[in-house]
Amino acid sequence: MVSLLQVLCDVWCGKRTRSRMCDGVACPKSGQEFETISCLRSGCPVLHLGFEKWENQVVLDESDKGNNAFLDKGAFIAPHIGVCGHYASLGKMGDILLEDTTFRGKPRTGITVASWVNLVGTSRGYHSIFSTARVMNIGQVMGGYHFEIDDGKVRWFHRNRLQNPVFSVFTDDIIKPDVWTHLIGSYNSTSGEAKVYVNGALHGTSQGYGPLDDVWGYKACLGSFDLGGRHLRGFVDDFYIFNYAIRPDQIKDMLRIKCPGRT
DSSP states (O other), rough: OOOHHHEOOOSTTEEEEEEEESSSSSOOEEEEEEEEEOOOTTTTSEEEEOOSOOEETTEEOOOOSSSOOEEETTOEEESSSSOOEEEETTTTTTTEEOTTOOTTOOOSSSSEEEEEEEEEOOOEEEEEEEEEEEEEEEEEEEEEEEEEEEEEEEEEEEOOOTSSSSEEEEEOOOSSSSOOOEEEEEEEETTEEEEETTTTTEEEEEEESSSSOOOSSEEEEEEEETTTTTOOOOOEEEEEEESSOHHHHHHHHHHHHOOOOOO
């Protein structure tokens, strides 16, 4: 494995250590490098699932918040071929569960969700990257956050507990299957700007309104939404949640943190 990168956000914000470990096949010499990068912000992400640290079905949060996640319904962690550590495979119907009531640093005035995604075979259909769901009435489920791929288009959406939309962004049909793609959705409640970035480039924007709802409901997860068969059929890696909208000049550093290659 090679080029496992980590942002040291809390003590050394703006400092990054890159470690190299060689297995003798197509990789550089073992060692470490230190680099100063533009500071994301004191506190940095409130969740980072790099899929490099796990215990049985528990995926350890690599931020300082302790927001561990849980592999469910057949999701598992697998090694990248030759480079970059591990990723999560969601199989046919797997997902990765997050806490709601105990989630530390939950976004309220701004949010960024970011992840590498690789859809297997097709980008058609509905593939949920991140979602939250609450029960409104008996038998009625309402989504809060939707960060998903709909027939090749990226959708970034949020509604509050009063069922009022806060923001909604759609991109063009841009997502291709069988290749790692980096996706970012962000929202700033002060400016109302909601944005979607694909591989570091801005591909969608809209004007939203209002604060974020911090009651996520009975389910918050990666890889599925309980209505409509929105299972992400593929892989995810380096999943982040920030409780603010990151700046455009910070995105290049996120793209360099890890380097998924095709599996």
